[in-house]
Amino acid sequence: MLARLFVLFSFFCNPVCCVFQKLYCTISDSCDCDFKPNIRDLEWDLYKNVYGQHLAQDIVSEEVARFLHNKSPSRPLVLSFHGSSGTGKTLVSSMLGNHLYGSAMSSPYVHQFVPTLHFPLPHRVKQYREELKDWVQGNLTECARSVFIFDEMEKMPPGLIDVLEPLLGPSHVVFRTNYRKAIYVFISTAGEEVINKVALENRQAGREREEIKLDDLQEAIAQAVYNNNTSGLFQSNIIQQKLITRFVPFLPLSRYHVERCVHSQLCQRGSCSRNDVVEAVGGDMIYTPSKGKYFSSTGCKTVPAKINFFL
Numbered sequence: 157m158l159a160r161l162f163v164l165f166s167f168f169c170n171p172v173c174c175v176f177q178k179l180y181c182t183i184s185d186s187c188d189c190d191f192k193p194n195i196r197d198l199e200w201d202l203y204k205n206v207y208g209q210h211l212a213q214d215i216v217s218e219e220v221a222r223f224l225h226n227k228s229p230s231r232p233l234v235l236s237f238h239g240s241s242g243t244g245k246t247l248v249s250s251m252l253g254n255h256l257y258g259s260a261m262s263s264p265y266v267h268q269f270v271p272t273l274h275f276p277l278p279h280r281v282k283q284y285r286e287e288l289k290d291w292v293q294g295n296l297t298e299c300a301r302s303v304f305i306f307d308e309m310e311k312m313p314p315g316l317i318d319v320l321e322p323l324l325g326p327s328h329v330v331f332r333t334n335y336r337k338a339i340y341v342f343i344s345t346a347g348e349e350v351i352n353k354v355a356l357e358n359r360q361a362g363r364e365r366e367e368i369k370l371d372d373l374q375e376a377i378a379q380a381v382y383n384n385n386t387s388g389l390f391q392s393n394i395i396q397q398k399l400i401t402r403f404v405p406f407l408p409l410s411r412y413h414v415e416r417c418v419h420s421q422l423c424q425r426g427s428c429s430r431n432d433v434v435e436a437v438g439g440d441m442i443y444t445p446s447k448g449k450y451f452s453s454t455g456c457k458t459v460p461a462k463i464n465f466f467l
């Protein structure tokens with residue numbers, strides 16, 4: 157009955173829909189806002205459009221599917237993405253938003269925080285802590301199925317993110333808000349040294365990239381990030397209390413992967429057949445280490461600019 161009433165309301169009063177939606181959310185625990193998850197599409201997107209990241213593909217699709225399968229999860233899903241720039245971290249976080257909400261990344265329930273924008277001054281940590289807590293709690297009161305993406309965590313003042321600690325655990329429902337249905341994604345380059353080292357050793361040993369196992373990396377990333385004073389998670393309780401569901405490593409990309417990025421972006425521009433541009437952009441990247449030149453130092457980051465140059 158309530159649901160039918162709500163459909164009627166939202167149909168007839170689109171401009172004031174938000175008010176009714178809020179009301180509906182407060183009285184009905186089944187309110188899932190704009191939440192229309194499509195796990196199949198998410199998996200397809202991950203496997204088709206993210207290059208060279210077998211670990212991230214597996215972990216993200218696995219964890220998201222598991223989390224959404226559970227109608228009343230015991231704790232929120234907290235994923236922490238790590239790896240060098242241009243390896244696909246932001247891309248994967250957008251895919252989450254795109255396949256979980258009706259209005260994709262522009263959904264009012266996908267919240268993105270960028271430290272240089274939202275928390276630029278290190279000495280204001282105290283004020284930022286209050287603001288961040290109020291925002292997240294306010295957002296969760298509006299919609300329990302919210303996604304919070306924290307970009308560039310390495311630029312986040314130390315100590316700030318810990319204000320979310322009570323919300324990330326198996327906390328009880330507070331003021332009718334269910335904190336346990338939220339998804340948090342932390343993104344940072346911190347931990348890249350650990351990941352890149354494992355990838356390099358693997359490569360030097362002549363092994364396949366896919367032989368890199370997650371077990372080799374979980375604890376090492378946690379340690380590196382915890383001990384790094386520019387990771388946003390320096391000596392963080394969130395790590396100490398094991399509130400991060402999974403650390404997701406993004407491996408450094410080889411020339412083959414960079415060229416796949418180029419090819420895919422060329423196709424999007426209707427120039428699928430320009431193998432000369434693929435070749436030129438691939439050859440124009442800087443590869444490290446100097447002995448072996450295995451990995452692109454900027455991943456796929458500068459690909460669009462270089463395509464513009466060579467096309």
Ligand SMILES: *[C@@H]1O[C@H](CO)[C@@H](O)[C@H](O)[C@H]1NC(C)=O
Pocket residue numbers: 267268290291292293294295298
């Ligand atoms: C939700 O978060 C945004 C930041 O993404 C903030 O501007 C807004 O005020 C928050 N909403 C509430 C109700 O607190």
Ligand SMILES: *[C@@H]1O[C@H](CO)[C@@H](O)[C@H](O)[C@H]1NC(C)=O
Pocket residue numbers: 310344345346347348349384385386387
């Ligand atoms: C800490 O993290 C930053 C950001 O990713 C990185 O540049 C730096 O090398 C790391 N420091 C150490 C000691 O690993």
Ligand SMILES: *[C@@H]1O[C@H](CO)[C@@H](O)[C@H](O)[C@H]1NC(C)=O
Pocket residue numbers: 385386
């Ligand atoms: C961060 O750690 C590095 C060494 O790991 C140290 O040299 C530096 O002074 C530290 N910075 C701060 C702000 O504590």
